[in-house]
Every structure is written in C-alpha cells, then in structure tokens.
Amino acid sequence: MANTQQLENITTQVRRDILRMVHKVNSGHPGGSLGCAEFFVTLYNEIMDRKEGFDMDGIGEDLFFLSNGHISPVYYSVLARVGYFPVEELNTFRLINSGLQGHPTTHEGLPGIRIASGSLGQGMSVALGAAQAKKLNGCKHLIYSLHGDGELQEGQNWEAIMYAAGKKVDNIISTIDLNGQQIDGSTDTVLPMGDIKLKFEAFGWTVIDIEEGNNIEAILKGMAKAKAETGKGKPVCVLLNTVMGNGVDFMMHTHAWHGKAPNDEQLAIGLAQNPETLGDY
Amino acid sequence: MMGIAAGLTIGGKIPFTGTFANFSTGRVYDQIRQSIAYSDKNVKICASHAGLTLGEDGATHQILEDIGLMKMLPGMTVINPCDYNQTKAATIAIAEHVGPVYLRFGRPSVPIFTPDNQKFEIGKAIHFTEGSDVTIVATGHLVREALEASKALYEKGITAEVINIHTIKPLDAKAIIDSVSKTKCIVTAEEHNHLGGLGESVARVLSQHQPTPQEFVATNDTFGESGTPAQLMEKYGLNSASIVKACERVIKRK
Numbered sequence: 001m002a003n004t005q006q007l008e009n010i011t012t013q014v015r016r017d018i019l020r021m022v023h024k025v026n027s028g029h030p031g032g033s034l035g036c037a038e039f040f041v042t043l044y045n046e047i048m049d050r051k052e053g054f055d056m057d058g059i060g061e062d063l064f065f066l067s068n069g070h071i072s073p074v075y076y077s078v079l080a081r082v083g084y085f086p087v088e089e090l091n092t093f094r095l096i097n098s099g100l101q102g103h104p105t106t107h108e109g110l111p112g113i114r115i116a117s118g119s120l121g122q123g124m125s126v127a128l129g130a131a132q133a134k135k136l137n138g139c140k141h142l143i144y145s146l147h148g149d150g151e152l153q154e155g156q157n158w159e160a161i162m163y164a165a166g167k168k169v170d171n172i173i174s175t176i177d178l179n180g181q182q183i184d185g186s187t188d189t190v191l192p193m194g195d196i197k198l199k200f201e202a203f204g205w206t207v208i209d210i211e212e213g214n215n216i217e218a219i220l221k222g223m224a225k226a227k228a229e230t231g232k233g234k235p236v237c238v239l240l241n242t243v244m245g246n247g248v249d250f251m252m253h254t255h256a257w258h259g260k261a262p263n264d265e266q267l268a269i270g271l272a273q274n275p276e277t278l279g280d281y
Numbered sequence: 282m283m284g285i286a287a288g289l290t291i292g293g294k295i296p297f298t299g300t301f302a303n304f305s306t307g308r309v310y311d312q313i314r315q316s317i318a319y320s321d322k323n324v325k326i327c328a329s330h331a332g333l334t335l336g337e338d339g340a341t342h343q344i345l346e347d348i349g350l351m352k353m354l355p356g357m358t359v360i361n362p363c364d365y366n367q368t369k370a371a372t373i374a375i376a377e378h379v380g381p382v383y384l385r386f387g388r389p390s391v392p393i394f395t396p397d398n399q400k401f402e403i404g405k406a407i408h409f410t411e412g413s414d415v416t417i418v419a420t421g422h423l424v425r426e427a428l429e430a431s432k433a434l435y436e437k438g439i440t441a442e443v444i445n446i447h448t449i450k451p452l453d454a455k456a457i458i459d460s461v462s463k464t465k466c467i468v469t470a471e472e473h474n475h476l477g478g479l480g481e482s483v484a485r486v487l488s489q490h491q492p493t494p495q496e497f498v499a500t501n502d503t504f505g506e507s508g509t510p511a512q513l514m515e516k517y518g519l520n521s522a523s524i525v526k527a528c529e530r531v532i533k534r535k
Contacts, residue, residue, distance in 0.1 A: 056291060057291060057292050057293045058291065058292070059292060059293075063291070065288075105319060105320070106319075106320045106321055107319055107320070107321065114291050115287065115288075115291070115316060115320050115322075116315050116316065116319045116320045117315070118315065119311050119314075119315045122284050122311075122312055122315060122316050123284075124284075125283075125284025125285050125287075125288065125312070125316070126284045126285070126287050126288040126291075126316055127288060128284075128285055128288060129284065129285035129286060129287060129288020129289040129290075129291070129296075130288040130289070130291040130292060131288070132285070132288070132289060133288065133289045133290075133291060133292025133293070133294050134292060136289075136292070136294060137292050137293070139292070156284070156312070160284070160285075163285070
C-alpha cells in the first residue's frame, strides 16, 4: 500500500504528463484529465484489485471502463505509470502510428484498454455488460467506470442506469465526475440536469458522495464505502465532486481548458506548479 | 443492447443480439461502430424483420439501408440467408467465427428450399443452377425468386446461372467472376436499396476485375410503405417477374 504522500507524488507527476502530452501535439483535453488525476491514481494504485499484465477478458481482477474517452491523457499517464506500457510511449500521444490515439481504443492493441470510447454515453452500457459477464463467469471482482457529468446528457446513460437497477447489477461502481463544466460552458448553462443524486436514487442506485474529489484521503474513504455497498442487489454510483483543471491554477474552475492545449509559456507555469516527482518520460 | 453486448464479450461471452433490422442497425449505428466494430468485439447482431416483407408496419420499420450501413464498417461480416435451414446453419457458423457479424433475415415464414443440416461456409457462394446466358446473383428472399425466374427464363430458351450470395461481406468475388466469364452478363437481386447493397458490392468487384453489363433488382432509393409482403415486393419490383425482365434487358446489353 502506498501512503497518501506517495499517491500525491504520483498525481503530481501525472499532471506533468498530461500537460506535456497535450502541449506537444497542441491538442487534447487537459481540463477533465487534471480534474480526475487523483481519482485515477488512487483507483489504479489502491482501489482496484488488478492482475499483473493485461488480457482482454480480465477474469480474476477488477476492471475499469472510461466512458468520457476525451480525458485520455490522464488515463494513458496512469496506465503507463502503473506499468501497462512504457512511460516513453506517452511521447507518441495523438501522433501517427501510435497506440495512444486521441481517444482510447483497443484497435491499436494498447494494454489496459478494453473498449473504445470518445463518442459519449456508451461506457456505462459496456461496463454493465462486462459486469454481467463477471457474474456469468462466477468472478467476484468488480467493474469500475467513469463518466463525465455533461456526458449524462446523453440519453443512452439513462437506459443503462435503468437497466443496471432492473437487472440488479450490483458488482459495478460507476463514478460521475461532477465538475460542473462541459465543452461549451457550465453544465447548468448548457443543459441543467437537476439533482443527479436524486435521479440515480430514483432509478434504484445506491449513491455515495465524495465531496472533495481532488482529495486522495476523501477518495480512498469514499471508494471504500462504495465497495462496501456492492453485492447488495443495487448498482453503486459515486458522485465525485472535482475541480476541472485541478492543480494548474489558471486552468481551474473554467470550461476553457476542456479541449485546449497550453502554449509554451503556459506549460512552463503549469509545470512549475507541479515539480517532477517520479521523473518525466 | 449493443453496448451491453460489447461488454459481455469482455469475459469471453459470445452475445447474440436480437431485434428488428431497423433497430439493430440504424438506431444503434454509433454504438455498433464504436463499441463493437472499432473495439473488435465478438458480437453477433441478429436482425429480423429486414426489408419490405415486414409488410403492414410500414416504412418506419422496413429498413432497406442496413446492408449498406453494416458492410461499410471495417471488420464486420454481413450475412443475409434465404430460408430457415440456411439461417439456422448460418447462426451456428457465426458462433464459431471470431469477430462481429451482422445476420439479417426477414419476418414472414417463407418456403424452405435449402437442405436440412447444410454446411454453411461464411463467404462462400452457392450455385443453385448452371447456365450460360446470364448470371443471377441473389441474396435473402430474392434467392427463391431468382430460382423461379430461372425456370421462366428456361421456358424462353435462356439458361440462367443462379448463385446464392448469402455472405455479402466478405464477398465471394471468385464465384461471381468465374460465372460472368461464361455468361458475360449479370443481374443482382436483393431486398434492399440499390445504393449500398449487394448489387453495388458486385459492381465494384466486376468493374475492377471483369467489367460486365449488370442490372439491379433492388429498391430504387426509396422508403417502403404498408401492404402485404407480396403486394410490396410486386410494387417495388422485387419478384421473379422483375428478375426475368432484368435478365432480358441485360442479355441485350452484351
């Protein structure tokens, strides 16, 4: 088990990876990636029970599905940092002939990825299928998934949310990144979704709040609570309150960095706020 | 349904989905594209109620574009069997095939004319009749119509080679090229729009390898409507009489 300081150090390095990846190709999505850095680091290092190496079926281990595929920079960084592929490959993000496509895909055979995502709203359905496959296989491990709050505006989610409760898929923990921002502005400006917690509860889910979604201790505590709620006949939702762009002051609390890369000067400022810990790739 | 099917493959399951062809393709194209085809998932999309023979429900439910939608997806196998026995054999064959498959069939009970317990080879055309004057390549419900047409043509002194293409993708190009090398003309017949269907796939192969006069028995860029299957197939020119006429036209173009 890593201690909180070690997880903080990994997170700082992941933030550097995100900034450098996106800056190099002048494209990609830093805002949501930074907001979920603590969650990814904690999930892959502490929460999930993972096997060594990678195989598609993932029997005998917990699996993760990223539905909001545009936050691929944080996903790739954490997958590399926990050993799915060499960190040097982060250098190839969004470049031709790379396994690190703009949005995650299985098509190029990148270890750690089990489904393509990018077209929003599909990940929960896939995660539910994988959860049901685990039940059919008698595998006691869990399925984790992550979804953007803006992504909940896609109708397919609500079919999946209904299905999960109706079919008693209680081996899934779906986390919603509640950062209140989406590509064109705040979620409340673009399309207010009302009380997401009440909506999930009304659909028959158990909902766990993590008020401080950028606090590793809070994530550990909240996810442990969520895990304790699995196996009780109801799917489990975690509402993770995060700050978009977290850890880079000028990127925080705005949708402006949803899909925009920093320039040279902005990169330097961002990196200075996040000193190297594990070593740059 | 498509997303959950994709997820079920992660864990080694082989999901078979089932609903109307319209709702198996057009409604869920993005889900199939990203979560199944692009993600290389071993899902078998089994689609009933394809084409005009759905009948009375009308155009909202009669998809005539599904073969095109599915064949354009990289890695997707597209199969349109012609009767119960062939559908059954295809269902077993696709379970053994690794990769996404679109299996398309119709709503009405149709006469069974292919053998019980037949071997089904994905991508392998079946020759029903030998002929030297015209090749008829047919799929799905039009196979039986093609056989009827060949009988009518025989009465007129025309021998037709009827080839059943049950697998539209991958297409048995060799069987088609070999046949037109002999007959020098071809009619394609399908319960689908002429845009994007079997006929277009055949035309692509022939234009590249053996340019050959071709006539299309297919719908002409139109939606369907309510009616009995027989009425609709007649109105939209998808029966043996239409195939006979198409053969006569194409023979004149040799």
